[in-house]
Amino acid sequence: MTPTQPITQPAPPQPAPPTQHEAEMREAAVKLEANFLAEMLKHAGLGDTEGAFSGGVGEEQFSSFLRQEQSQLMAEAGGIGLAETIFEAMKAREAKNGSN
Incomplete structure (x- = not known):
């Protein structure tokens, strides 16, 4: 019986790391x-604050901060895919215009 060699496949090519400009566009x-x-x-x-257990005027004033932070975390986690679409459109526009 002869020993068999394990079959190895070449690693897929790694994409180039994003440039500073691309990182700024993605952000x-x-x-x-x-x-x-x-x-x-x-x-x-x-x-929205309603009911007997609402925080009143103070809660109304700061609820926008909570919404903004929650939406930022959602977008950073992948969101609804809008950021990726916008990023790709910006890259395509720059490639078309020939600027970087």
Whole structure:
């Protein structure tokens, strides 16, 4: 009986690390998605204060901060995919214009 050699496959090529400019574009796209999500959460009623156990005027004044932070965390975790679409559109526009 002859020993068999394990079959190895070459590793897939690794994408180039993003440039500083691409990182800035991605960050801007995530912020835009976060702002969009914050507006959607606002119109959905997240943070509305009603009832006997509401925080009153103080809670109303600070609920926008909570919505913004929650939407930022959602966008950073992948959100609804809007940031990636915006980022790819910005990259395509720069490639078309030939600037970097």
